[in-house]
Amino acid sequence: MSDFSARAIILRRIDHGDYDLIVTLMTKEYGKLSLIAKNAKKSIKRFSGVLELFSALDIIGKKGRGKLPILMEASLVQPYTGIRCDILKTAYASYFAEVVNIWVEEGKPQKSLYSLLEYVFHLLDQNALSGEELSIIFQMRFLALSGLSPNLVECGKCRTTLEQFDDNRIYIDFSKGGILCQNCITSIQEKRLLSAGTVKQLLWVNNSDLKKAERIRFTPHAIMEGLDFLEKFVFFQMGKEPRSLKFLRNIRMTI
Ligand SMILES: [Zn+2]
Structure with missing residues (x-):
């Protein structure tokens, strides 16, 4: 497992089960990536409203055993x-x-x-x-x-x-x-x-x-x-x- 960081723009966000979101990002460093944001829907504090469409973010992701990397942290660079x-x-x-x-x-x-x-x-x-x-x-x-x-x-x-x-x-x-x-x-x-x-x-x-x-x-x-x-x-x-x-x-x- 490894962590990575990137500057990213949110292209798409879809619900995944009751609690999670899958966000598709265009990143500066790695091109297009889809990540799973666990508990993003359940806990308001988790990503505190930063996962809005078109926003530019600094993210930290973690490649795990699952199909999609996990979004660990996201901070807002430009909300647009x-x-x-x-x-x-x-x-x-x-x-x-x-x-x-x-x-x-x-x-x-x-x-x-x-x-x-x-x-x-x-x-x-x-x-x-x-x-x-x-x-x-x-x-x-x-x-x-x-x-x-x-x-x-x-x-x-x-x-x-x-x-x-x-x-x-x-x-x-x-x-x-x-x-x-x-x-x-x-x-x-x-x-x-x-x-x-x-x-x-x-x-x-x-x-x-x-x-x-x-x-x-x-x-x-x-x-x-x-x-x-x-x-x-x-x-x-x-x-x-x-x-x-x-x-x-x-x-x-x-x-
Ligand atoms: Zn001609």
Whole structure:
């Protein structure tokens, strides 16, 4: 048996029996980990309300004989209460957390992905950027870190570069992984369209460092097109629709 410590963000928490919780964390040091928090439901004192969704914690875990390591101690680093008090922010944070939870394997360190999650939660909490803008940044950077980026630079069939396209409407074919030029379109009905301006803004988000990316001001049109495209592309890449996406779309429509 051995103890370990980590900085972590809570992605998910589920009940386990009458007294325990299982928390799934994205840790800075070890990637995604699920731990069992014994008596977390029974005793209020045990973790004194720190095991809330999206919170950043310092934890101490213990690898035992059971399947899951045991959460021994957890202290709050950032509660991100600004997220949990706002339903739209909660909907975005739930989506980011679920995408990471679906895609990331347990126990595989991914420091950059941890930093991305911490970065978007921090800015969401602080109102520094809107949920929509952060969602575009999160999804573009998440896809890049996971090796799933859409090809927005050149036609997926003939390799003509975006600058050489003569139409402002850019066709997207998910099965080809990105954009297609007009000559390579076979069935227009099945293709999605993005304007060249949106494609350029998405590329800019990907090619700048995060500090610069947060200075971008998307046009309302780019936000609408970009979100629609990215949410569908992430869904396509994951092979399943994140449950939180339905919730997010409902909330977005009613606010
Ligand atoms: Zn082409």
